[in-house]
Amino acid sequence: MSKSITHPFEELLAAYSAGSLPLSQALCISAHLEHCESCAQKLARLNRVGSELMQQLKPASASDELKNRLLDSLDSLTADDLPEQRPLSTDSSIPRCLHQFIDRGYDDLPWKRVSSDIQSVELCRDSNGAKVELLKIKPGGSATTHTHLGDEYTVILEGSFSDEAGVYREGDFMVRGTEDQHTPVATQDRECICLAVTEGPVQFTGLFSRMLNPLIRRNYA
Numbered sequence: 011m012s013k014s015i016t017h018p019f020e021e022l023l024a025a026y027s028a029g030s031l032p033l034s035q036a037l038c039i040s041a042h043l044e045h046c047e048s049c050a051q052k053l054a055r056l057n058r059v060g061s062e063l064m065q066q067l068k069p070a071s072a073s074d075e076l077k078n079r080l081l082d083s084l085d086s087l088t089a090d091d092l093p094e095q096r097p098l099s100t101d102s103s104i105p106r107c108l109h110q111f112i113d114r115g116y117d118d119l120p121w122k123r124v125s126s127d128i129q130s131v132e133l134c135r136d137s138n139g140a141k142v143e144l145l146k147i148k149p150g151g152s153a154t155t156h157t158h159l160g161d162e163y164t165v166i167l168e169g170s171f172s173d174e175a176g177v178y179r180e181g182d183f184m185v186r187g188t189e190d191q192h193t194p195v196a197t198q199d200r201e202c203i204c205l206a207v208t209e210g211p212v213q214f215t216g217l218f219s220r221m222l223n224p225l226i227r228r229n230y231a
Contacts, residue, residue: 016182016184017046017048018042020052022039023049023053027057027060032137033137033142034141037108038164041108042183103115103167105205116203127147129146138209141207142206143208144203144205144206148201154193155191155192157188157212158210161210162187164204168200170196171195173194174191
């Protein structure tokens with residue numbers, strides 16, 4: 011896996027276009043697309059290709075019994091059966107795909123302190139067990155050097171940070187795998203807020219910090 015890529019791989023965009031990605035990964039790509047015109051254009055081309063392929067498919071037949079059952083189920087729906095609609099955030103700096111989780115702004119979220127430099131807030135868990143959260147690193151703050159026990163998808167929403175592979179700015183998308191080790195450090199000018207999806211807990215690699223790994227694995231679950 012190349013560490014320098016700051017855009018979704020073509021395969022990820024194709025899966026996003028087809029609607030086959032897990033919610034957690036799709037959220038990251040949606041957030042990136044609001045910042046990246048190049049990827050938005052690629053997605054538009056993939057959508058056109060998918061639409062043309064769909065038009066070439068022969069429609070599947072359905073029995074009258076199945077049609078009637080479907081219509082009956084729709085007729086029986088009431089307002090109580092519909093999902094509760096949360097008010098959308100009015101903060102234009104928040105990606106639209108995250109409005110369902112954030113009522114007002116980042117400052118009003120129930121942040122929890124992870125370390126002296128980092129705070130986090132969990133937004134949801136995907137059906138595949140992946141954790142979707144926001145991470146906030148104070149100006150000049152850093153995370154402990156770590157690897158991952160599953161893939162990690164990150165999109166920078168505000169600010170920027172650097173690690174051993176380079177500098178990442180607002181809108182950048184990156185994937186870290188189990189073979190990657192890094193130490194994210196926020197730039198000095200402002201705090202950094204990231205959307206992070208982890209498919210497994212982080213694994214600290216420092217001499218003393220790695221003693222916390224069993225606790226981190228229990229808390230992740």
